[in-house]
Amino acid sequence: MTRPRADLIVRNASELLTCAGERDPGIVREGALAVAGDEILVVGTWDDVAAAVDLDGAVVIDAGGNVVMPGFVDCHTHVVFGGSRVDEYSAKLTGGDLNVLRAAGVPVGIVGTVDATRRLGVDGLVAEALPRVEEMLLAGTTTIESKSGYGLETAAEIDMLRAGREIGRRLPVDIVSTFLGAHAVPVGVDRARYVDMIVSDMIPRVADEQLAEFCDVYCEPGYFDNSDTERILEAGLASGLRPKIHVDQYSHTGAAGLVAKLGCVSADHLNYTTPEEMKTLARAGVVGVLMPSIDFAVDHPRLADGRAMLTAGMRIALATDICPGGWMPSMQLVVALGCRYYRLSPGEAILAATRGAAEAVGRGGRIGTLAPGALADIIVLDVPRHEDIAYRFGRNAVRTVVKSGRVVVEDGRLV
Structure with missing residues (x-):
């Protein structure tokens, strides 16, 4: 033979x-x-x-x-963005007043990145993100999930997704695109009106151009509530975009039942998710994505409980969450931080950074x-x-x- x-x-x-x-x-x-x-x-x-x-x-x-x-699978990133928030980060380290920075025109928070991102267009976004993605590849990451979410208007959100696609053409790394128009409400826009825009304009455009596989929402008080989240993710599902969710990062939202009902591929952050809710997510097959580097960057007062998630039967994944608020490209360091913060063994952390992360981007068995x-x-x-x-x-x-x-x-x- x-x-x-x-x-x-x-x-x-x-x-x-x-x-x-x-x-x-x-x-x-x-x-x-x-x-x-x-x-x-x-x-x-x-x-x-x-x-x-x-x-x-x-x-x-x-x-x-x-x-x-x-190869590492980085299943939650905001790697495409414009500008830097190093001044904000430095001020936070010493308890500085962010309102003083805002008054001086220094970018602060998600909306602080929006202006720089909108100005760049596709070519500018590619030019700024390419070195970051190259650094990730050199550190062993071969698949990167890349979210929009710093445009907060249709044209700029589309630009971000097009930039991610172009980066995947230029570098030997797979880019998995997620539409995150519901990352924050833009300044001066009513939230209900913005949700209408996401559902009626952004999602159809993204789907028509086949620019994303997933639709994500930042479900958190002051951003998008459970009702907004359900409406947006259902609209995404109707257009062929599989649901993901940022949830329970800074407060307990009680959204676990909704996450399970919608069949979210992953639920990300989970700092305030309860043990009973972990069991609900486990039964629904939702992957819990944990990001120790952003917990480090923001000095989070409550770390996600990775050990409890495993005990509840959840599949977990690790990711960098590289973004303007936490510029961290290394999945190797994520493994180390995940062991320390979430009480994982090195083997469990590596599995979460590969197989678990592959499942969080719908590619279980194919990568990771x-x-x-x-x-x-x-x-x-x-x-x-x-x-x-x-x-x-x-x-x-x-x-x-x-x-x-x-x-x-x-x-x-x-x-």
Whole structure:
């Protein structure tokens, strides 16, 4: 019987993490894998791989006795935006008065980013976001969910989504787009009128141009209430956009039942979600997306309870939430912070940053795992054990990145 021919092989991994299990990273010691085209053919020991495929002519990546794992999936980001809010961040660190900054015309909060974003247009947004996305790729992220939400008017929201699509064409990274027109109410606009605009104008435009897969709402007092959220997400569903939700970040909204009823793919933040609500979300198959880097950036008084979510049976994911309020591109650091803040083991955190995150963007089984038939998104890190990703924090340990079967980062540089 003719063996399939491999185009690329990875061998000599101290630990190859399949991330195919429910609660552990699926370690194959002295692991190897083979790739044909953009998909993984076989995973196992070197003897398993050598016996299963024809290796003649394949590109060989020697992991050098280090960890091999799936590329990170960053399932919640605001990576496309204009400007910087470094002055706001610096003022918050020392208890500064943000009203003084506002009076001086310094950008503050979501609406503070809107003007800079609207001014840039598609080309300007691409130019500003490309370096951020490149930095994320160099740190091992191969799939990025990218939200709109800093336009807060139809044309600017469309520009943000078009910019995300263009970035995916220019860099070897998959961009998964989410429409988040309901991120905040623009200054000087009545909330009910703005919700009408989202439902009647923005969502149809986004759907017609096929600019997004998901529709998201920031469900929080002072932003969008449960009734607004239901109306917007139902409108998105009617236009083919699957629902996501920012919820319970700064207060308890009681929206868990609504989240379950709507079949949200993910519920993100969850700082004030109760144990009983966690069980409701678990039964509905909603992925809980936790973002320790934004909890760090805002010095959140109440951290999400990742351990309780796992106990309740929830699937959890980790993400950077890179945004103007928390400019953090590294999923490696997210793993370390997730272990500390949410009482996760390194294996659980890695699983949340790969398989769990893949499920949060509707791609479970296709990415975030090293298994036959999965997309060949692979990273090699210069650490001997997976626990070192959490232990040796604050550095970029990624040496090699393979995206869809092609080496795109080698020795820490784009190729």
